[in-house]
Amino acid sequence: MHGNSVPDTYVYVTEEGVTRHYADGSVEALAWEDVVEVRVGGVTESDILIVLLDRDGQACVVPRSATDATFLARLRYLPDFDLDRLREAFTAATPSYLVVWRSPDPPSPLPDLEYD
Structure with a gap:
């Protein structure tokens, strides 16, 4: 009896994140x-890899094969995200990484709070 092979990875995209x-x-x-x-x-x-990074350098690596319309649609909500630039990066993909988007307004650090 042959079972279905288990994929090496699962990617979930929601309104909240990846x-x-x-x-x-x-x-x-x-x-x-x-x-x-x-x-x-x-x-x-x-495969080609898409890497999402936060300001602390934490990453979520998403194989292109795991992307779907939901993932691409959600990327479009990032301020000034350019899907054409993403497509161009897919075409020119190399072992090195190409930055296709950076936040125009990265989150500011938390203010120092004084406690009584």
């Missing part, structure tokens, strides 16, 4: 509101 679950049990997740940069590259033998 989560990638790896076969080894590890998880990467970012809230959309925390995304300050999108990169494309890191080409593997079978």
Whole structure:
């Protein structure tokens, strides 16, 4: 009896963010509101990688093969995100990463609070 093979990774896209679950049990997740940069590259033998980064350098790596209309539509909500630039990056994808979007207004650091 042959079962269905289990994918190496699962990617979930919601209104709140993106989560990638790896076969080894590890998880990467970012809230959309925390995304300050999108990169494309890191080409593997079978896929192109899209990397979402927050201001602390935390990343969620999404294989292009795991993207769908929901993911692409959500990227368009990032301020001034250019889908044409993303498509161009897919065409020119190389092992190095190309920044296709940076937040025009990164979140400011939290103010120092004084406690009584």
